Amino acid sequence: MKLKKNKNKLILSLITFFIILSLTISAFSAGTATIDEQIEQLKSIIDSSSYSAFQTRMILETAQDLLESGIPFEDTKKIIENSVEESFDAYSVKKVFDIILETQQEGLPTEPLINKVNEGFAKNVNKSVIISVISTKAENLRKAAEILNEALQEGLEINGEEEMVGILADSLENDVPQESLSWLIKTGTNEGRSIEEITEISEELSYLSLLATDSGLSPEEISLLFKKATEDSSNIEEICENIQTSLETQISTAKTETGGTVKPSTTSNSGTLPTSSNVSPVEVGETPAQEAGEAPTETGSAPEPSTSPAGEAPPPPLEN
Numbered sequence: 001m002k003l004k005k006n007k008n009k010l011i012l013s014l015i016t017f018f019i020i021l022s023l024t025i026s027a028f029s030a031g032t033a034t035i036d037e038q039i040e041q042l043k044s045i046i047d048s049s050s051y052s053a054f055q056t057r058m059i060l061e062t063a064q065d066l067l068e069s070g071i072p073f074e075d076t077k078k079i080i081e082n083s084v085e086e087s088f089d090a091y092s093v094k095k096v097f098d099i100i101l102e103t104q105q106e107g108l109p110t111e112p113l114i115n116k117v118n119e120g121f122a123k124n125v126n127k128s129v130i131i132s133v134i135s136t137k138a139e140n141l142r143k144a145a146e147i148l149n150e151a152l153q154e155g156l157e158i159n160g161e162e163e164m165v166g167i168l169a170d171s172l173e174n175d176v177p178q179e180s181l182s183w184l185i186k187t188g189t190n191e192g193r194s195i196e197e198i199t200e201i202s203e204e205l206s207y208l209s210l211l212a213t214d215s216g217l218s219p220e221e222i223s224l225l226f227k228k229a230t231e232d233s234s235n236i237e238e239i240c241e242n243i244q245t246s247l248e249t250q251i252s253t254a255k256t257e258t259g260g261t262v263k264p265s266t267t268s269n270s271g272t273l274p275t276s277s278n279v280s281p282v283e284v285g286e287t288p289a290q291e292a293g294e295a296p297t298e299t300g301s302a303p304e305p306s307t308s309p310a311g312e313a314p315p316p317p318l319e320n
Contacts, residue, residue: 038073039064045080055090062097069104075114082121092127099134108141109162112169137169144168147182156189167199174206175213177223181205183230191236201236208243215251225250 042063046056059080066076076097083093096117104110113134120130144165151158158164168181184205188198205226212222229242 035064035067038067038077042077042080045077045084049084050087051090059090059093059097062094062101066097066101066104069101071100071104071110071114079114079117082118086121086124088127092131095131096134099131099138103138103141106142106145108138108145109166112141112166113137137173140169140172141165143172143178144181147178147185150182151185151189154186156186158185158189160195163195164198167195167202171202171206171209174209175219175222176202176205176209177219177226179223180226180230184236187234187236193236201240204240205243208240208247212247212250215247217250 039060043056043060046059049056051059063076063080067073079096080093082088100110100113100117103113116134116137117130120133144167147168148158148161148164152161164185168185171181172178181202184198184201188201193201209222209226212225217225225246226243229239229246232242233239
């Protein structure tokens, strides 16, 4: 009797095993089929374009690499739809996909890049500018990851690593010196500050950096100003105050020397998209916005009368 029970248990276990194995194989097959179906959808979109058979195959192969690496289908599809609609050439589409794919493979967040690409399309920005901007954004993400890894190697415990990488990359985009951000992460973490607090301080540093750029300071001068402030104090609030005081002195001096006006900086922030396709890459982000993390929508010249139809709202400013 006992032998019969054991035999029944064994049979039941084998049946359960084969059911689970069958479901696993089916799920795997369904996943593969899903990507194939998605590629077919993308192909149907591209078929309405002027891309050659070779160019279509090139784009679809890279798109498949994106999907297999974990990039959402909807994001991939939207980029292709916009590329076809805006007559984006095939090689530029592949370049955009390559940058996103490389960033994904490095384990870095790709959402900021995808957002920049879609924003560029929405603002009818030239393809070379879009590629330049997301290349710079990807590089800033790498630098941000380096800052974070350095802190982790020193034994610091940091929660929300991916979110922190995005925060640091935004500050780098606003020309906050890399060494200052490294100091912020280490000091803020040692003081037990939350991600929200570190974010606020990072945004304040971004604002101060933009203000410094607008007052005519070069990146080297800004770096020295931030470095001196961190050397003079170990308190985060005091350091931000010291930077602001130094900037006010610099701006006041500049106004005196120029008869009451401060010449805007010509430093280019290539991580920022312009609002017109007529703007060259060198002009991108020349004039900082009034709030940290908010990109400019003008290039420093006096505003011209609006030519938009009556009642039509102006385009919103670009946000990082």
